[in-house]
Amino acid sequence: MQRVAVVVFPGSNCDADTLDAARAAGSDAYFVWHRDTDLKQADAAILPGGFSYGDYLRSGAIARFSPVLRAVTAHARAGGAVLGICNGFQILCEAGLLPGALMRNAGLKFLSRPVRVRMEATDTPFTGQYERGEELTLPIAHGDGRYVADAETAAMLEANGQVVLRYVTENPNGSTHDIAGVCNVGRNVVGIMPHPERRNAQVLGGQDGARIFLSLEARNATQHAGDMRAVDGRHLRV
Amino acid sequence: MSAYTVEIRVMPRASLLDPQGQAVQHALQALGFAEVANVRAGKHLVLQVQASTREEAATKARTMCDRLLANPVTEDYECSVSQ
Numbered sequence: 001m002q003r004v005a006v007v008v009f010p011g012s013n014c015d016a017d018t019l020d021a022a023r024a025a026g027s028d029a030y031f032v033w034h035r036d037t038d039l040k041q042a043d044a045a046i047l048p049g050g051f052s053y054g055d056y057l058r059s060g061a062i063a064r065f066s067p068v069l070r071a072v073t074a075h076a077r078a079g080g081a082v083l084g085i086c087n088g089f090q091i092l093c094e095a096g097l098l099p100g101a102l103m104r105n106a107g108l109k110f111l112s113r114p115v116r117v118r119m120e121a122t123d124t125p126f127t128g129q130y131e132r133g134e135e136l137t138l139p140i141a142h143g144d145g146r147y148v149a150d151a152e153t154a155a156m157l158e159a160n161g162q163v164v165l166r167y168v169t170e171n172p173n174g175s176t177h178d179i180a181g182v183c184n185v186g187r188n189v190v191g192i193m194p195h196p197e198r199r200n201a202q203v204l205g206g207q208d209g210a211r212i213f214l215s216l217e218a219r220n221a222t223q224h225a226g227d228m229r230a231v232d233g234r235h236l237r238v
Numbered sequence: 239m240s241a242y243t244v245e246i247r248v249m250p251r252a253s254l255l256d257p258q259g260q261a262v263q264h265a266l267q268a269l270g271f272a273e274v275a276n277v278r279a280g281k282h283l284v285l286q287v288q289a290s291t292r293e294e295a296a297t298k299a300r301t302m303c304d305r306l307l308a309n310p311v312t313e314d315y316e317c318s319v320s321q
Contacts, residue, residue, distance in 0.1 A: 104257055
């Protein structure tokens with residue numbers, strides 16, 4: 001069982017769904033408030049979707065200076081798993097934990113609908129349970145989803161296999177190279193615009209997003225079996 | 239120390255698509271302003287800054303832009319200082 005910290009900012013609105021999705025996958029998931037300064041020994045941190053700080057100035061621009069981001073940055077720099085979903089992706093870009101930036105959709109409209117994406121990288125903590133090249137249906141819900149990176153950065157992302165998700169059949173927002181998600185060079189920090197927590201059960205119309213959360217647990221089972229330690233001073237886990 | 243007024247103009251980088259500017263341009267053309275071409279939309283921030291010199295105020299403002307007010311990946315900025 002992985003300890004998963006779901007970070008809550010003022011204006012987050014996918015935090016409860018994300019917590020539920022992580023718990024449904026078997027994780028010990030809990031909320032961490034934006035003023036908290038530690039992640040309570042998390043194995044993974046998830047920055048959920050929403051409109052942190054009202055999206056003032058730029059989406060994610062103010063959240064990146066919140067106290068909890070120092071803890072998230074330290075966790076990421078130590079190789080810990082970090083996932084940013086939608087607004088979380090915008091925050092990770094603003095914080096410099098992921099390359100590039102997210103700008104206003106090319107068509108200006110806020111888009112809230114399912115899209116088709118292709119899984120391009122399965123060697124991250126959140127995508128190990130997918131097949132490379134697999135096509136998925138996942139919902140998007142964003143106004144600022146156009147991924148932008150200069151030509152040099154985009155070429156580097158492609159060469160390093162850092163594009164994690166790519167829109168197929170249509171590019172809804174004008175993203176560079178149809179990019180819907182990327183990871184850092186260390187592959188432990190992942191940002192995606194689609195919302196896997198809104199598509200993790202048949203009752204939600206499909207479960208293509210479930211394996212984002214199951215991948216964390218599967219990685220735990222295979223890589224950290226026998227890893228016993230105290231967690232939060234309360235209990236031991238194997 | 240004296241108070242300076244710092245005006246900061248943040249613009250989307252010229253090489254990037256600016257859909258907001260395009261929408262404004264289309265609206266202006268729809269109103270009959272056919273002579274309008276290439277509208278770009280940015281932000282204008284006005285700050286009151288305490289500093290001992292004009293140069294210090296300008297340096298502080300540039301640091302603010304680098305750290306928060308402009309995104310180095312997508313935006314360019316200009317600062318002007320007055321007393």
